[in-house]
Amino acid sequence: MPGTLRQVAELGYRSVETAGTHGRTAAEFRTVLDDLGLRATSGHADLDGGVDALIEDARALGNRQVVVPHAVFDTADGWRAFADELNEAGRKCRAAGLRFGYHNHDHEFAPVDGVLPYDVLRERTDRRFVHFELDLYWAVHAGQDVLALIDAERDRIRQLHVKDRAPDGEMADPGTGTLDFPAIFAHARSACEYIVEHDQPTDPLRTAGVGFDYLRAVRW
Template structure:
């Protein structure tokens, strides 16, 4: 091992060791890659295809993390942070930019750590051809518009039209495009909810939905009802938690009843994506979120 490689190795081990220590300190059991029993996960895939009850778990291949949660760590040490995520056990991530690297350079770092960027957050008002080309290089199999806000229902209607048009172009490239919610889409404007305008103004065949569970609850919406209302469009969850007074916390550290939500909305869910918008310790959040999703039962 050369000096530079040794330095990177020790750097990522230090990052991971800090995250693991922090996770244990808050009561999270550390699940190291390769030690978890794969059989129950496979069994869960063959059970409970309805909204039924029974017992289930999140398959490890469906666990991901939104890299926006780790932006400070990625800016400080991109290779080391990706390596630490791999050591925690992540095999999938959702992108929010490439931190000054080209798509090809970032893909190289992902490949080195055996991580797939299956999903990405993108804008649709720029050069769509380049956005799609980069998504292909990065290996994205799904994309989502992360945010939109308008003061009028007409503004939302126009955006829905643009989203639908962009989604058809993405689909032709083999990358389905969806929308990720916050809370304001559920606040009515002149008696109409923007989320309803958005979903009615886009074709379900082309525009899927990524439900952010924290923001849905913050917006006064029951995620289970939202999922069922739009089944089978909902294919991804952002898994982040909140305290009773609305503070964002790591998954499993708040009051959102994830087992109830997961147990009643299992069909069609492709990814459970850990996220925290402003974590105190990003790698601790990554470890806590991964451990929670590996161990939660529903």
């Protein structure tokens, strides 16, 4: 893990989004980041261990934003109860000085009991406490117009997962597929964090390098 993060830092990254601490405590992981000049500005975490533990780890890591990365329910009521859970966690995170959000895949855009889970989350969560980390690949893969999604929740979409989509529907490194990132980025002016991601890269460090160079050129 330290060697991988060292290579990430050498590519030019100065911030990362964590997803677990890979056998270290949050404090130990933070030490590795600090030694390499990296900041874990955001972190993926689930609610299974409780909100207090989530906040404690986020503070140790130096996160400014904490995001629940995945949830699946087979009823609309299940999604509604989950939205209420997000609200409560978001209140506690806000009181602790953290932003709290939810990250989508494609299944949130498939109807459950006649409603879209994504709409349930939009309508039932409190915008003061819960934001969205919009995964661009998964939204497009689900047939969504991401510009319309941004328009609908412009002040709540504070993070974008930047992963591209090949013509055959597979994931691709940023800038090598079919997504019009310049148009999306211009539209998402309020988004404050752009995160390079690929769920199953054949060469993770190459993906990180391609993504960094692409974002630096197209966004900044």
